Amino acid sequence: MKDLILQVQGVSKVFGGLQALKDVTFDLPAGQIMGLIGPNGAGKTTLFNVINGVYAPSAGRILFRGEDITHRRTYELAHMGMARTHQIVKPLNDLSVLENVMLGACYGQHNEALPNAEKTAREVLEFVGLAERADQLAKSLNVAQKKRLEMARALAARPSLLLLDEVLAGLNPSEIAGMVETVKAIREQGITIIMIEHVMHAIMNVSDRLIVLDYGQQIAEGTPEEIVNNPQVIEAYLGDPEIANRLMQEEN
Amino acid sequence: MSRFKQSFGLIFSLLLVALIVIWPLYTQKATDRETAFVILRAIALAASLNILLGYTGYVSFGHIVFFGLGGYVGFYLISVQQQSLWVALLAGGAAAGLLAWLLGAAILPLRGAYFALATIGINEAVRAFINNFEPFGGPIGMNLNFQVYKDYGGPAQVFQMTFWIMAGLTAAAVILSYLVKTSKFGLGLLAIREDEDAAEVIGVVTPRAKTYAYVLSAIIPGMVGALFFFKNGFIEPANAFPLHSSIESIVMVMLGGQGTVLGPILGAGLYQGLRGLLLINPVFKNIQLAVSGIILLGIVLFIPKGLIGWLHDRYPKLRKVLP
Ligand SMILES: Nc1ncnc2c1ncn2[C@@H]1O[C@H](COP(=O)(O)OP(=O)(O)OP(=O)(O)O)[C@@H](O)[C@H]1O
Ligand SMILES: [Mg+2]
Numbered sequence A: 001m002k003d004l005i006l007q008v009q010g011v012s013k014v015f016g017g018l019q020a021l022k023d024v025t026f027d028l029p030a031g032q033i034m035g036l037i038g039p040n041g042a043g044k045t046t047l048f049n050v051i052n053g054v055y056a057p058s059a060g061r062i063l064f065r066g067e068d069i070t071h072r073r074t075y076e077l078a079h080m081g082m083a084r085t086h087q088i089v090k091p092l093n094d095l096s097v098l099e100n101v102m103l104g105a106c107y108g109q110h111n112e113a114l115p116n117a118e119k120t121a122r123e124v125l126e127f128v129g130l131a132e133r134a135d136q137l138a139k140s141l142n143v144a145q146k147k148r149l150e151m152a153r154a155l156a157a158r159p160s161l162l163l164l165d166e167v168l169a170g171l172n173p174s175e176i177a178g179m180v181e182t183v184k185a186i187r188e189q190g191i192t193i194i195m196i197e198h199v200m201h202a203i204m205n206v207s208d209r210l211i212v213l214d215y216g217q218q219i220a221e222g223t224p225e226e227i228v229n230n231p232q233v234i235e236a237y238l239g240d241p242e243i244a245n246r247l248m249q250e251e252n
Numbered sequence B: 001m002s003r004f005k006q007s008f009g010l011i012f013s014l015l016l017v018a019l020i021v022i023w024p025l026y027t028q029k030a031t032d033r034e035t036a037f038v039i040l041r042a043i044a045l046a047a048s049l050n051i052l053l054g055y056t057g058y059v060s061f062g063h064i065v066f067f068g069l070g071g072y073v074g075f076y077l078i079s080v081q082q083q084s085l086w087v088a089l090l091a092g093g094a095a096a097g098l099l100a101w102l103l104g105a106a107i108l109p110l111r112g113a114y115f116a117l118a119t120i121g122i123n124e125a126v127r128a129f130i131n132n133f134e135p136f137g138g139p140i141g142m143n144l145n146f147q148v149y150k151d152y153g154g155p156a157q158v159f160q161m162t163f164w165i166m167a168g169l170t171a172a173a174v175i176l177s178y179l180v181k182t183s184k185f186g187l188g189l190l191a192i193r194e195d196e197d198a199a200e201v202i203g204v205v206t207p208r209a210k211t212y213a214y215v216l217s218a219i220i221p222g223m224v225g226a227l228f229f230f231k232n233g234f235i236e237p238a239n240a241f242p243l244h245s246s247i248e249s250i251v252m253v254m255l256g257g258q259g260t261v262l263g264p265i266l267g268a269g270l271y272q273g274l275r276g277l278l279l280i281n282p283v284f285k286n287i288q289l290a291v292s293g294i295i296l297l298g299i300v301l302f303i304p305k306g307l308i309g310w311l312h313d314r315y316p317k318l319r320k321v322l323p
Helices: A044-052 A074-080 A097-107 A114-128 A143-156 A175-186 A199-206 A224-229 A232-240 A241-251 B001-026 B032-057 B064-079 B087-106 B114-132 B147-150 B156-183 B184-194 B196-202 B206-232 B243-256 B262-280 B285-302 B306-314
Strands: A002-017 A018-029 A031-039 A061-065 A082-084 A161-165 A192-196 A209-214 A217-222
Touching: A002 A044, A002 A192, A018 A044, A018 A061, A018 A082, A018 A192, A018 A217, A018 B114, A031 A044, A031 A061, A031 A199, A031 B114, A044 A114, A044 A161, A044 A192, A061 B306, A074 B196, A082 A143, A097 A114, A097 B184, A097 B196, A114 A143, A114 A175, A114 B184, A143 A161, A143 A175, A161 B114, A175 A192, A199 A224, A209 A224, A217 A224, A217 A232, A232 B032, B001 B032, B001 B156, B001 B262, B032 B156, B032 B184, B032 B206, B032 B243, B032 B262, B064 B087, B064 B114, B064 B206, B064 B243, B087 B114, B087 B206, B114 B243, B114 B306, B156 B184, B156 B206, B184 B196, B184 B206, B243 B285, B243 B306, B262 B285, B262 B306
Parallel strands: A031 A192, A031 A209, A082 A161, A161 A192
Antiparallel strands: A002 A018, A002 A061, A209 A217
16 A cells, blocks of 8 residues: 555545536556546546645545545645646746746755755756756746746656646647656656646557546546557547547557 | 845845935934935835735735834833833834734735725724724824933934934845845745745645735834834824825835835835925925826836836846845
């Protein structure tokens, strides 16, 4: 049980009349990359928000490193070693890129003092390839760079669990390739990752395991091979068998 | 190097304050000293407000409540309890800080316009309370027995001494705002200003950080209030809680540049200078508040980040030299 970093047990979330998540259950072993896929509006981001303490679940329980975190505030989870990026990037616009990333280090798992945080931030900026932009204001970055900034800020927290929400969306193919390498390199550092993604070949390529959500329900779970061959996934999620075929070709 | 660059911003700010202090000493005119007192007071209030408004992004329209409450508590201790000015200053600051701390839990969860409205409501509520609070003289207020000044060497000495204390409080406000701005805590406040939800996800303990910011922004105004009314010799609800002073403080912070250490100093100096000119002019004499409204509009439309913010945008390197 020790190496399960996250346990999601029967989690549901209702918004007014809308059931955004229904009885989602899975265990996440430390050190893995778990892909989270599903059509638009399936509840993927909502699941992140519930895990991350932005919303309390309507039912169910979440354990992080063996501790019940169901009703913890999001900043407490940050201190415990959970970090995330946002699907709609949230750069702190009028702060410099360096300050954005220093914040991650200052208020993350290691609660670093400013001088240390600056060192960490510069290392991480180097790692994600934003080092030359350190002194620019965050708002002056382009979309791809803002995605990297989100990632850098999360990484500077030295998290144990990293939630990545569509970090590839809006990137061109070469940027995607670069980002995929970055994600793999993050796993090399021993950080567990859950990754939401619509770019299929990329998510199939990096994930150890995947979960598929559809209308808030978990309709499949397994290795990339199992997922692309799962008829229910092809039916409910991909809908179009053509896409499924393409996916499998991309796999090979 | 970057340490030196950063402390340069503080030294420069303190030099500006020092200039204002030295000016009446040089001219040896009591009226200049009074003008300098008013400017220093404006700087101290604006620099304090800036911690909440400029760093944290919470617009307090009723910040003068801390000045008024500190004034009342200090005045009461001096005139009724025969305490010294020093006790009054500490108690005024403590009362203001305590009020901010208590209010923090109630109104800091409100965002944007709701928070701003709540601060106005609180100013009016405290004023109404004191209006009915007999120990503080109710609607009539309180007068100081001028015999008290004898303990400090007479009225002339009191005016000298209060000037120096005002200078000290102003310097303290500037140093405090610099220390906050360059600290980890301050970086957390800036994150709240930029995006409170993101700050929380990053790990900033937002309720606590906001409360500390609110308390820090209230203490020096409370002390200034205690000092001001001691010198003034009387206090009443109308001169302790003037809402338009709150708005003037906001104009000063925004004119100079919200969120910068130098901004409130520059803004307060410029605004008071302009106000002085207008007051002499018979045409503008009665519409100076309208003028501050127009200035505010002009700032919002043309230099939303204030003078220092505008300079930062123009010359990004200045951002580090003048934080
Ligand atoms: N705060 C909220 N209030 C009300 N409804 C919400 C809220 N957040 C999400 N929803 C709804 O919940 C459902 C799931 O949304 P969610 O953002 O989790 O989908 P998603 O799987 O991330 O989709 P996408 O791939 O488009 O990002 C949607 O119908 C959405 O409109
Ligand atoms: Mg989403």
